[in-house]
Amino acid sequence: MSTAIIHYIDEPHPVTGVTNSKLGIWLFLASEVMLFGALFSAYILLRTGSDVWPHGSTLLNVPLATLNTIVLITSSVTMVMAWASLAMNRFSRYQLYMSLTILLSFVFLVVKGFEYGHKFEHHITPATSSFYAIYFTMTGLHGLHIIGGIIVNLYLLLWGSRLWQTNPKQFTGRVEAAGLYWHFVDLVWIFLFPVLYLL
Amino acid sequence: MAHTAEEVQKQVRIYISVFVALMAFTVITVGVSYLHLAVIPAIILALTIATIKGLLVAGYFMHLLSEKKLIYWVLILTLLFFVVLLMIPSLTENEMIRKAFHVS
Numbered sequence: 001m002s003t004a005i006i007h008y009i010d011e012p013h014p015v016t017g018v019t020n021s022k023l024g025i026w027l028f029l030a031s032e033v034m035l036f037g038a039l040f041s042a043y044i045l046l047r048t049g050s051d052v053w054p055h056g057s058t059l060l061n062v063p064l065a066t067l068n069t070i071v072l073i074t075s076s077v078t079m080v081m082a083w084a085s086l087a088m089n090r091f092s093r094y095q096l097y098m099s100l101t102i103l104l105s106f107v108f109l110v111v112k113g114f115e116y117g118h119k120f121e122h123h124i125t126p127a128t129s130s131f132y133a134i135y136f137t138m139t140g141l142h143g144l145h146i147i148g149g150i151i152v153n154l155y156l157l158l159w160g161s162r163l164w165q166t167n168p169k170q171f172t173g174r175v176e177a178a179g180l181y182w183h184f185v186d187l188v189w190i191f192l193f194p195v196l197y198l199l
Numbered sequence: 200m201a202h203t204a205e206e207v208q209k210q211v212r213i214y215i216s217v218f219v220a221l222m223a224f225t226v227i228t229v230g231v232s233y234l235h236l237a238v239i240p241a242i243i244l245a246l247t248i249a250t251i252k253g254l255l256v257a258g259y260f261m262h263l264l265s266e267k268k269l270i271y272w273v274l275i276l277t278l279l280f281f282v283v284l285l286m287i288p289s290l291t292e293n294e295m296i297r298k299a300f301h302v303s
Contacts, residue, residue: 018267023269041288057232062229077218084207198232
């Protein structure tokens with residue numbers, strides 16, 4: 001049986017100066033910019049094209065969203081600390097920070113769940129208005145990204161962390177890539193929060 | 200990018216400062232929203248704060264400040280496509296352009 005080897009996943013490629021893994025995750029994030037970018041464009045068109053547009057705070061729960069902003073920013077810090085712990089060769093610290101990141105991600109989802117639940121109780125759905133249509137689409141897609149991040153981070157915390165024993169450099173690279181994705185998800189929320197809730 | 204333990208240790212202190220700054224900007228942006236400014240200044244202020252927060256996250260947590268040129272080029276190209284695609288539909292809404300192309 002032949003094994004396909006992917007080169008330059010634990011050391012920088014001489015031409016690009018970065019590992020292929022890092023280039024790969026950045027190209028993926030570039031495609032994510034276009035995905036969310038399309039929805040932000042849709043928001044602008046819907047808003048400029050409508051005669052009246054509600055102020056987000058009159059329809060949505062600003063304190064809950066502020067709490068979620070704080071939770072997500074904190075999870076970004078614990079994520080970067082998880083990577084820094086590996087770079088400093090402290091594996092148990094890594095496990096602690098990664099667990100905290102996953103815990104905070106669940107807190108975010110639960111708070112978002114309360115927000116959604118409250119809306120559905122009042123029979124408010126994406127069909128209610130253009131505002132709610134773009135609100136549910138953007139926060140829903142963002143929520144799916146949170147779930148995706150949780151799955152990857154759980155893998156890196158549990159059985160995926162076996163790689164630390166055999167190739168710590170590659171494992172640190174994986175955590176860095178997962179971190180880049182996680183910070184991107186945080187970054188999207190940093191824009192979603194004022195656009196949907198505060199303006 | 201930093202890899203020695205001392206360099207990472209130094210970065211950790213920066214992460215904590217960035218965290219404090221992000222929290223402060225979050226409080227400011229929520230606080231300002233309760234002032235009920237007019238729509239245009241409110242949008243400019245909220246988006247300026249969000250952009251500063253975004254740059255802090257990208258620059259420090261995503262290590263963009265010390266990243267290789269290739270990654271910059273990928274992002275510049277992405278940003279260019281994003282802006283062009285954002286402008287195309289917005290410009291078709293513009294009265295002057297609609298008249299120039301005789302679109303009613």
